Amino acid sequence: MGLRILLVEDDPNIRMIAKTSLTFGNDFEVDEAEDGGKALEILRQSPDRYDMVLMDVMMPNVDGLEALTRIKNDPALKHIPVVMLTAMAQKADIEKSIALGADGYIEKPFDPVELPKTVMSIYRRIQSERANG
Amino acid sequence: MSGQMGDILRQLAREYIVETAEFIEQMAKKLEFGEVDLEEIQKVAHKLKGSGATYGFDKISEIAAEVEAAAKSGREKEAKKLFAELVEIIRMERENLG
Numbered sequence: 406m407g408l409r410i411l412l413v414e415d416d417p418n419i420r421m422i423a424k425t426s427l428t429f430g431n432d433f434e435v436d437e438a439e440d441g442g443k444a445l446e447i448l449r450q451s452p453d454r455y456d457m458v459l460m461d462v463m464m465p466n467v468d469g470l471e472a473l474t475r476i477k478n479d480p481a482l483k484h485i486p487v488v489m490l491t492a493m494a495q496k497a498d499i500e501k502s503i504a505l506g507a508d509g510y511i512e513k514p515f516d517p518v519e520l521p522k523t524v525m526s527i528y529r530r531i532q533s534e535r536a537n538g
Numbered sequence: 539m540s541g542q543m544g545d546i547l548r549q550l551a552r553e554y555i556v557e558t559a560e561f562i563e564q565m566a567k568k569l570e571f572g573e574v575d576l577e578e579i580q581k582v583a584h585k586l587k588g589s590g591a592t593y594g595f596d597k598i599s600e601i602a603a604e605v606e607a608a609a610k611s612g613r614e615k616e617a618k619k620l621f622a623e624l625v626e627i628i629r630m631e632r633e634n635l636g
Contacts, residue, residue: 418589419588422547422550422554422592426547430542463584492588517547517592
């Protein structure tokens with residue numbers, strides 16, 4: 406089962422390894438955005454395209470927390486699962502993300518070998534929670 | 539790590555180090571001429587802290603974290619000294635590629 410993911414991350418090196426990890430040998434389709442503002446443009450153009458947004462927290466222009474807030478406050482976008490990519494040391498970011506409606510988080514640095522399994526596991530958990538109300 | 543995925547990740551790591559080494563050499567030159575401020579050092583260090591660890595270069599990530607911390611708290615001399623160490627480590631990793 407493949408997922409369509411919007412990967413939002415300002416570091417092109419991280420985007421490269423994440424996209425490679427997710428798409429190689431997997432059914433995932435990955436589109437990219439370099440900041441929260443670009444992500445919002447893409448999502449507003451195609452609100453039903455993505456199964457998940459993977460979003461970094463610290464980004465220039467519109468950062469991850471601001472983008473998350475706008476997504477979850479937009480009736481056309483709030484259904485999209487948003488999973489934050491956040492450094493474990495930044496506990497405050499994790500707590501803020503959850504309070505703002507993030508559907509999960511993945512610790513950075515992530516293991517590129519494990520990333521596809523982690524993403525799928527979070528996706529299944531989200532779907533199960535939504536199905537059970 | 540074996541298999542095709544392992545090969546691809548190793549290739550990406552090589553490309554990362556080559557690119558990072560070029561970038562950091564340029565930054566080291568600019569630093570020598572006083573064209574780089576503490577804020578920029580902090581930003582670069584923050585990025586390298588994350589990407590270094592993700593690509594499996596733990597030493598780069600560790601030193602970058604120290605640079606970031608020093609720059610963030612305004613310890614300019616220390617930040618620049620640690621930055622020089624970071625440049626050296628990246629150079630060594632680049633040389634180790636052959």
